[in-house]
Amino acid sequence: MDAFVDRTEELAALEEQFADHQAAMVVIYGRRRIGKTALITEFVRDKRALYFLATEESEEQNRAAFQKQVAAFTGDELLGQVSVDNWDVLFDRLTSDGERLVVALDEFQYLGKANPAFPSVFQRIWDTMLSKRNVMVILCGSLISLMESQVLSYSSPLYGRRTAQVRMKQIPFRFYRDFFSKEIGRRELVELYSVTGGVPKYIESFRGVDDVYRGIEKSVLNSSSYLYDEPNFLLSKEVSEVGTYFSILKAVAAGNRKSGEIAAALNVRQTGLSKYLKVLERLDVLERVVPVTEENPEKSKKGLYRIKDNYLRFWFRFVFPQMGLLETGRRAEALKTIRNNFVDGQVAYVYEDVCRDRLWDAGAEGALPFMPERVGAWWGARDVELDVVGLGAEEGRAVFGECKFWARPVGANVLRHLEEQARKALDDPSFRRFGGPPVYVLFSIGGFTDEVRSEARARKDVLLLS
Secondary structure (H helix, E strand, O other), X not given: OOOOOOOHHHHHHHHHHHHOOOOEEEEEEOOOOOXXXXXXXXXXXXXXXXXXXXXXXXXXXXXXXXXXXXXXXXXXXXXXXXXXXXXXXXXXHHHOOOOOEEEEEEOOHHHHHHOOOHHHHHHHHHHHOHHHOOEEEEEEEOOHHHHHHHHHOOOOOOOOOOOEEEEOOOOOHHHHHHHOOOOOOHHHHHHHHHHHOOOXXXXXXXXXXXXXXXXXXXXXXXXXXXXXXXXXXHHHOOOOOHHHHHHHHHHHHOOOOOHHHHHHHXXXXXXXXXXXXXXXXXXXXXXXXXXXXXXXXXXXXXXXXXXXXXXXXXXXXXXXXXXXXXXXXXXXXXXXXXXXXXXXXXXXXXXXXXHHHHHHHHHHOOOOXXXXXEEEEEEOOOOOEEEEEEEEOOOOEEEEEEEEOOOOOEOXXXXXXXXXXXXXXXXXXXXXXXXXXXXXXXXXXXXXXXXXXXXXXXXXOEEEEO
């Protein structure tokens, strides 16, 4: 099995830049372990390319390492022996022959961290030299805050130079099975996904396990595993007040989803919390969700916060609160708590995310009478909460869905409940543009009873997805 999965759109964007035969500067960025280096490796597999990984060493040490690679790549023995005190000479020698070349500078932000003037230095090299040559430069980085300040922001010397950018996201669940060589049931896949999310490096840690709890014990609760302290590693590289951010994420994981609730849980003023929440959103750690019918999400007063990353959600829900047990060697006790609460406290919520993505796929496959333009959840007055709602503005119709991660089959009683919840929702003014005949979708990991299957066959407005 090939460990490289999906990334079709990202590869297509890179290939388009390469095929243009003009100077190109592509920025690739995203959180650690998301697969940026793997993407570059796959892209340059059949191309003339030099890949350089910057380190947290000094600029001089990075330049010396780059010089050695350039000397080896060009076969220039003299370059490998002389002292070079500027980058211009190295880039000039590397790109002077006119043949199409990819130069990938990975962890680019470390060069700017070692020398804050480096983005300006590279801007000059690009403007006076590289932009006029047959080269495709890839600037790749995993520290989002630094990549934004050094490369992407308006204040950066490199602003306006990039010809394309790729922000790496997690692998969607529909490709998740491709990581595993043996056949795994959908239930087990959802359980594993509830821990690893779509982060390739995390998924690798769970490949080969035949039970999610064994995987958790081996790869998460084990203090020698990198996943044990991964959240601290991730956040300490991006922010200075790690303790404050940990407290916020712990509060959200415990069920405090409104900004006021989070502030109350931390005993701080709500106004002082905003800047931390915005940073976590920018880092793709936290997201603010609103009912799918909201026309102006940014201004909505119904926003709820949730931890966006499955592993961080799992860690702050089950690992961080039990650090006392784990640090004193009581791993079995911590695992018992996870076993007792994992499905209801983690998997059921992740399954809702999986179902929302599945609704998009159902629309694209023609399984629905219309293609939704928006998919999300909905909550409102009269204690109505809907797991999945898809809206079709042109048709003026809505799809209502309910997700059940049950061991037993879902029956007609769940369909009745969904119909009742949908009826109440449609009475809400936010659905005034979607009052057409509704469609009902039941999602069940444990299958369906014969009764509800028979009803679904007889009705055009009911769809069953397992």
